[in-house]
Amino acid sequence: MHYLSTRGQTRPHTFSEAVEAGLAPDGGLFLPESLPDLSGKLGAWASLSYPELAAEFFQVFAPEISAQEWRAMTAQAYAKFDSPDVAPLRKITEKTYVLELFHGPTLAFKDFALQLLGLLYKRQTRLSGKHLAVLGATSGDTGSAAIHGCMGQEGITIFILYPDGRVAPLQERQMACTGAANVFAIPVPGTFDDAQRVVKEIFGDTAFAQGINLSAVNSINIARVLAQCVYYLWAWMKLPEAARATAEFVVPTGNFGNVMAGWLAQQMGMKCGGFRVATNQNDILYRFFTTGEYRQGEVMPSYAPSMDIQAASNFERYLYFVLGRDPARVREVMARMKAGEAVTLPQQPSSFRASRMSDEIIPKVIAQMWQDWQYVLDPHTACAFTDMAQDRVSVVLATASPAKFPEVVTQATGAEPTHPMLEALKSKALSTFPLPATAEAVKAFIVEKMG
Numbered sequence: 020m021h022y023l024s025t026r027g028q029t030r031p032h033t034f035s036e037a038v039e040a041g042l043a044p045d046g047g048l049f050l051p052e053s054l055p056d057l058s059g060k061l062g063a064w065a066s067l068s069y070p071e072l073a074a075e076f077f078q079v080f081a082p083e084i085s086a087q088e089w090r091a092m093t094a095q096a097y098a099k100f101d102s103p104d105v106a107p108l109r110k111i112t113e114k115t116y117v118l119e120l121f122h123g124p125t126l127a128f129k130d131f132a133l134q135l136l137g138l139l140y141k142r143q144t145r146l147s148g149k150h151l152a153v154l155g156a157t158s159g160d161t162g163s164a165a166i167h168g169c170m171g172q173e174g175i176t177i178f179i180l181y182p183d184g185r186v187a188p189l190q191e192r193q194m195a196c197t198g199a200a201n202v203f204a205i206p207v208p209g210t211f212d213d214a215q216r217v218v219k220e221i222f223g224d225t226a227f228a229q230g231i232n233l234s235a236v237n238s239i240n241i242a243r244v245l246a247q248c249v250y251y252l253w254a255w256m257k258l259p260e261a262a263r264a265t266a267e268f269v270v271p272t273g274n275f276g277n278v279m280a281g282w283l284a285q286q287m288g289m290k291c292g293g294f295r296v297a298t299n300q301n302d303i304l305y306r307f308f309t310t311g312e313y314r315q316g317e318v319m320p321s322y323a324p325s326m327d328i329q330a331a332s333n334f335e336r337y338l339y340f341v342l343g344r345d346p347a348r349v350r351e352v353m354a355r356m357k358a359g360e361a362v363t364l365p366q367q368p369s370s371f372r373a374s375r376m377s378d379e380i381i382p383k384v385i386a387q388m389w390q391d392w393q394y395v396l397d398p399h400t401a402c403a404f405t406d407m408a409q410d411r412v413s414v415v416l417a418t419a420s421p422a423k424f425p426e427v428v429t430q431a432t433g434a435e436p437t438h439p440m441l442e443a444l445k446s447k448a449l450s451t452f453p454l455p456a457t458a459e460a461v462k463a464f465i466v467e468k469m470g
């Protein structure tokens with residue numbers, strides 16, 4: 020199995036090479052050269068535990084890593100989850116299920132991919148004998164999940180930049196209270212875009228990046244998308260058989276990484292009814308799926324900050340399929356999007372519906388779900404609870420624990436959500452490494468810490 024770039028100007032990569040590169044050298048995103056048909060395997064996979072299922076799945080996509088190694092890695096990656104099911108599927112009503120993806124160490128779905136990615140990095144440093152410096156910018160959840168995937172791993176040092184004062188206090192604690200010597204949480208002045216710009220500039224200095232063996236942690240690594248396919252298959256196999264073919268997955272969406280994984284699983288033989296892309300007031304994807312036009316706007320901060328996005332970085336993977344897997348057309352459309360042009364794409368019979376939710380509604384939905392079903396939603400998951408399909412089963416992906424967002428949840432339900440993991444953080448010392456938002460300052464810091 021090889022991996023090709025959506026922009027078609029990169030040689031085929033193995034899984035390990037594609038994981039190591041993150042972004043393809045031509046600026047595109049990696050995808051498997053062809054999508055295997057897994058439908059014949061699903062029967063046998065239905066009785067597996069979550070880590071076993073993940074190991075079987077990844078053997079299809081990375082046969083160069085042995086079955087035994089995959090089983091060891093997935094067992095370790097999901098051992099830290101606080102539910103025996105890893106991704107428990109809860110039935111709320113006859114027609115509504117919630118797939119809880121927040122039982123990992125940072126209480127958000129990004130742990131599914133980043134726990135595994137940390138182990139893949141570790142494997143790579145063992146094979147190459149080279150120490151790895153992992154660098155990324157975050158608005159909250161990706162950074163903390165990446166840190167928890169890498170902390171304490173031999174041969175890896177991780178540096179995460181975030182906008183000072185603009186991530187949730189608990190998210191900052193998750194990054195800065197690990198006590199691990201190989202973790203550096205770096206607040207910089209400005210917004211997420213400033214932090215992201217510094218990271219891009221550092222990677223732009225290829226001599227520096229190669230010299231220090233720098234790897235990017237961001238939302239576009241193919242290993243992340245594949246790791247996320249697994250919980251769709253898992254949930255689908257746990258549904259009553261009669262519900263599967265029409266079931267709609269409802270996915271709180273920002274960068275389109277999560278829902279992309281579901282759509283890939285469908286293309287590989289998971290016969291479901293489709294997907295609903297659920298956005299907050301930053302509704303570029305809602306507008307795209309309802310009108311066909313992709314037009315960027317200004318980001319408006321919301322109660323669901325991990326979905327405050329106007330340029331969905333994983334959307335290019337979907338574009339590739341929409342444009343008939345033609346890399347020349349992908350390059351052309353991406354260039355127009357980058358220039359800020361509104362792009363209208365060929366409408367086609369699609370598996371997607373879309374919904375949006377404004378900030379006024381989010382607390383009301385949290386309150387209503389608590390009142391009706393004694394079920395507490397986080398503000399991201401709340402965005403899913405609108406425009407529910409009436410005639411078939413919905414599976415809502417719960418992307419974060421309500422305990423990560425105590426202010427809005429307390430306001431809505433009258434009770435403060437807590438989690439022992441977050442409570443434990445409150446008494447720990449915060450260890451941050453503030454730096455100016457310049458590539459020079461951050462490079463000098465990395466050099467110093469890498470010795």
Ligand SMILES: *Cc1c(COP(=O)(O)O)cnc(C)c1O
Pocket residue numbers: 127128129160161238271272273274275276277278325326399418419
């Ligand atoms: C990252 C994140 C999202 C958005 O996921 P995408 O893959 O970017 O669409 C939604 N909810 C939470 C809690 C997140 O952390």
